[in-house]
Structures are given as structure tokens and as C-alpha cells.
Amino acid sequence: MSAPLKLILFDVDGTLVDSQHHIFDAMCAACARVELTPPSREEVLSIVGLSLSVAVEKLMPNAGAAQRDQMVEAYKDAFVQQRADLGTAATSPLFPGAEEAIRALHAVDENILGVATGKSRRGLDHILEGHGFSTLFITQQVADDHPSKPHPSMVQRALFETGVEPENAVIIGDTSFDMKMGAAGGIRRIGVDWGYHSRDELVDAGAELVLEGYEQLIPALDRMWRTA
Incomplete structure (x- = not known):
């Protein structure tokens, strides 16, 4: 059998x-896009694993829906650019x-x-x-x-x-x-x-x-x- x-x-x-450094740096870039103070590294890492839109909402509950939407797009842009600049092995070993x-x-x-x-x-x-x-x-x-x-x-x-x-x-x-x-x-x-x-x-x-x-x-x- x-x-x-x-x-x-x-x-x-x-x-x-x-990928913690990649994630944190991309989230900081997303916050800069909408001129908000980024959360701490510990706060960012606490939401790793959630879908991006849910993660942003949890990190920035007081931000408006439009700001959060901009953050999602800015995060994606920064993430892709970092990966293109440094490569997968460096950004996500x-x-x-x-x-x-x-x-x-x-x-x-x-x-x-x-x-x-x-x-x-x-x-x-x-x-x-x-x-x-x-x-x-x-x-x-x-x-x-x-x-x-x-x-x-x-x-x-x-x-x-x-x-x-x-x-x-x-x-x-x-x-x-x-x-x-x-x-x-x-x-x-x-x-x-x-x-x-x-x-x-x-x-x-x-x-x-x-x-x-x-x-x-x-x-x-x-x-x-x-x-x-």
C-alpha cells in the first residue's frame, strides 16, 4: 500500500x-509618499504575512482611505525598485x-x-x-x-x-x-x-x-x- x-x-x-529590511524600507517609502511618519520596525514586522492593503490599514488606522491607497501603490513601487536595484538574493535571502x-x-x-x-x-x-x-x-x-x-x-x-x-x-x-x-x-x-x-x-x-x-x-x- x-x-x-x-x-x-x-x-x-x-x-x-x-525580507525584513526590504519590507521596512518599502513601508518607509510608502509613508513618505503621503507625508506620514513611518511606524517603527517592530510595528512593521508585526504585520508581515497580512495582505498589503490589510497591513497598511492596521499600521495607519487614522489615515484616510485615499492616503492608504496611495501607500499601497507607493509600497509596491518601492519594493519593485529595490529588488531591481539589488536583486532577489540581497533583498530576500x-x-x-x-x-x-x-x-x-x-x-x-x-x-x-x-x-x-x-x-x-x-x-x-x-x-x-x-x-x-x-x-x-x-x-x-x-x-x-x-x-x-x-x-x-x-x-x-x-x-x-x-x-x-x-x-x-x-x-x-x-x-x-x-x-x-x-x-x-x-x-x-x-x-x-x-x-x-x-x-x-x-x-x-x-x-x-x-x-x-x-x-x-x-x-x-x-x-x-x-x-x-
């Missing part, structure tokens, strides 16, 4: 790539061990890799192409097509596209939004402590375990599937 298919969904910013883990998981026949991210399709494509991952992730869920995390829409669509049962699926992410999305979608949840939310935040949001490095991922998944 063959092993059941396993769906392994990854968040991107803060989980696969460390992989976390240590990420590539090795991804390629090892992809080599296992029953594993289906996927992405569930608050990035746009254009942004995700640049990340995957820049790191040579374009063919590795079978299901790719982006902010263009879904409500913002923690709504479970991304998880539900990934399950539908792959035909994997929820008990054989897991989300790996660095924020409480990822963990809440996974719980709402009925799948397993693994947090990582090298991203933008604290271990306590991840656990409180439903993480079943929190990793300290990518070398722990494959053993953790093996244990998790045995208890599914």
Missing part, C-alpha cells in the same frame, strides 16, 4: 526568506538551511510542496525564480486570489488543488496569522522562531511545535505524520 500524499505549505516572508530542506522534501515522492503567502503573484514569482524554486512548489496561493490571512481560503484551495486530506497537510510559518489560518483550515501547524512573531505568539495562536532551525524540520514532520 502506497503512503498517502502529504501537503507541506510554506509561508514565505520570515519563513523561507528574510533564504534563511540558513531552507534550500537544503526544500530540496530534500521535494525529493520524496509522496510530498507535495506548496506556498501560502501574503505576497502578490508577481512578488512570489520573483522570489521563486530568484532562488531557483519555480518548479518545486505545486500549489501556490497568493494575496491576489484570497482574503488576507488568517482566513483559511489559501489552505482550502491548496487542499482542493492537491486532493490531500487535511490531516495529511501542514502549514509552516513564522506568524500567528499562519498558525490561525492553519487551525481554521483544519491542518497541522509548525511555527519557526527565526521570523517576525515570537515563540509565545506562535504557541498562543495554535502552533503544535516551534522549530529553532531548518535542520529540525524533516525530523519534526516525520514525527508529526506518525501521530496523524
Whole structure:
């Protein structure tokens, strides 16, 4: 009897790539466009993972709708320009061990890799192409097509596209939004402590375990599937 298919969904910013400087600089540029004082780095990193329009609204609740719309467009412009100037490897470097883990998981026949991210399709494509991952992730869920995390829409669509049962699926992410999305979608949840939310935040949001490095991922998944 063959092993059941396993769906392994990854968040991107803060989980696969460390894009905090890129994100913060782009948000500062967006605030400058509308002549508003930018939030602190900690405030900006706290909303990483949300869809851009939702993130801007949370960061700037007192700004008018027109100002927030201008910020969204200015953020996109600054983000694209920085990436064009510096390249993907500089603006969104992989976390240590990420590539090795991804390629090892992809080599296992029953594993289906996927992405569930608050990035746009254009942004995700640049990340995957820049790191040579374009063919590795079978299901790719982006902010263009879904409500913002923690709504479970991304998880539900990934399950539908792959035909994997929820008990054989897991989300790996660095924020409480990822963990809440996974719980709402009925799948397993693994947090990582090298991203933008604290271990306590991840656990409180439903993480079943929190990793300290990518070398722990494959053993953790093996244990998790045995208890599914």
C-alpha cells in the first residue's frame, strides 16, 4: 500500500526568506509618499504575512482611505525598485538551511510542496525564480486570489488543488496569522522562531511545535505524520 500524499505549505516572508529590511524600507517609502511618519520596525514586522492593503490599514488606522491607497501603490513601487536595484538574493535571502530542506522534501515522492503567502503573484514569482524554486512548489496561493490571512481560503484551495486530506497537510510559518489560518483550515501547524512573531505568539495562536532551525524540520514532520 502506497503512503498517502502529504501537503507541506510554506509561508514565505520570515519563513523561507528574510525580507525584513526590504519590507521596512518599502513601508518607509510608502509613508513618505503621503507625508506620514513611518511606524517603527517592530510595528512593521508585526504585520508581515497580512495582505498589503490589510497591513497598511492596521499600521495607519487614522489615515484616510485615499492616503492608504496611495501607500499601497507607493509600497509596491518601492519594493519593485529595490529588488531591481539589488536583486532577489540581497533583498530576500533564504534563511540558513531552507534550500537544503526544500530540496530534500521535494525529493520524496509522496510530498507535495506548496506556498501560502501574503505576497502578490508577481512578488512570489520573483522570489521563486530568484532562488531557483519555480518548479518545486505545486500549489501556490497568493494575496491576489484570497482574503488576507488568517482566513483559511489559501489552505482550502491548496487542499482542493492537491486532493490531500487535511490531516495529511501542514502549514509552516513564522506568524500567528499562519498558525490561525492553519487551525481554521483544519491542518497541522509548525511555527519557526527565526521570523517576525515570537515563540509565545506562535504557541498562543495554535502552533503544535516551534522549530529553532531548518535542520529540525524533516525530523519534526516525520514525527508529526506518525501521530496523524
